[in-house]
Amino acid sequence: MSPSVRVRFAPSPTGYLHVGGARTALFNWLFARHNRGTFILRIEDTDKSREQEQAVRVIYDGLRWLGLEWDEGAGRGGPFGSYFQSERTVIYEKYLNVLQGKGVLYEEEGAIRFRSSRKPVVVDDLVCGRIEFDRSSDPDITVRRPDGSWIFHFVNVVDDIEMQISHVIRGEDHLTNTSKHLELYEALSAEPPRFAHIPLILNRDGSKMSKRDAGSSIASYVEQGYAPEAVRNYLCLLGWSPKDNREVISIDEVVQLFDLTKVNRKNAAFDLDKCDWLNRQYIHSMSLNRFRELTDSFIRAAGINASDENYLLRVLEIVKEKIKFFKEVPDWIDFFFTEGFHFDQSAVEQSLRKPGAMRRLRSLRDAYAALEVWSATNLEATLKHLGKEIGCKAGDLIHPARVAVSGRAIGPSLYHMFEVMGRDRVLRRIDRAIQLFG
């Protein structure tokens, strides 16, 4: 095990966190955790703008939502700050002087450029292997613009040296850049870190993912109500696998098994369907308390008056297995908490308006009113018994009852729904439906 693994995620604050970026952060985090190393967050804001605060917030929120807490860096501090490039000018100038002293810099129209030796360079990559670059026709890189602002390649290398980064794990789009960076390390007489270029994440059709593609922004998962552990699990499986065909795998186990040299070299297409499937797996096996916690913001946003915590928990319990995303929860539970729920017209037509529906509903109401113990088991037995007695199918009772009490044709298990709602509420609503539609 390396004595001091130090890795960094170095996004530029663009206002949103891309899944590709999140996956890069995740792999850095996994590598750090696996090696008991340090995971650093550095903000690459060479173009300092002041609406940046909000953009940085988006990165913090996205990483924290995914459970990728950093040990050192922006918003957290550490021995190598500042972790914002916009605040590191003094350091960059120092390194610029070093290059100056070596006579490898020259000026061109006010900008400072680095003269390349154009000698072949070898990148020994942990993921891609040994790659030779013929740099004979590469142009020189620019280090600083005429206005004094810095260019990515230079500050990126300087920061990695200064922050004692041991492994640079980043997207494959930087693979070619690495040959340039290596020359910079040499010119600065610094030992380069190990590199690991991980494959990119593309759309299903192989095109590059942009902000508007579904699932490209981490914020969209938060908005739709995905379980963060599910999204994280899905991201782990993009370019990496536990090699034993498992799909649902705990993060602790991934940390234990993670190995950069086992990362794929092929770009991966993003499949939201599979992410959705994993999300459902996680929701179904999640504890009720966790479900309560993750659905809270959606329930509040919908303005549902769920002041009776105990009642809310019982409602959530019977609805949990039905939910695909937390955003759907209010639609599934609102009628439990208000008499002002909406009656779906086609549901009414297809059940309550059917001939004989009202008569059957009255019979069910009476049978339920006479019930001694109000439980799902009794509710089911009573309904089925009544069906036989009056000679109709169970469905002819179930459907009208469901619509009468919830206003819709789709919902949780009828008997459990009634059990949770309680006798008074159920009978009252059946009476009202009979009045309204009878």
Added chain:
RNA sequence: GACCCUAUCGUCCAGUGGCCCAGGACACUCCCCUUUCACGGGAGUAACACGGGUUCGAAUCCCGUUAGGGUCGCCA
């Protein structure tokens, strides 16, 4: 265009010379369960890009072609 990377079911992965006429998962189709919607269980369709080698033997190694992706910025 130059340089670099990649190439197994529609998608994500498994497979590192014989155990593979290729395995798992998602999606899709069908069946069962369930008189809602889902879950769950079972079955099915579906791939080693192409052409040359190497080898007794290749999805696995080599070369070429093709295709996809990346980089060539005073973007990051």
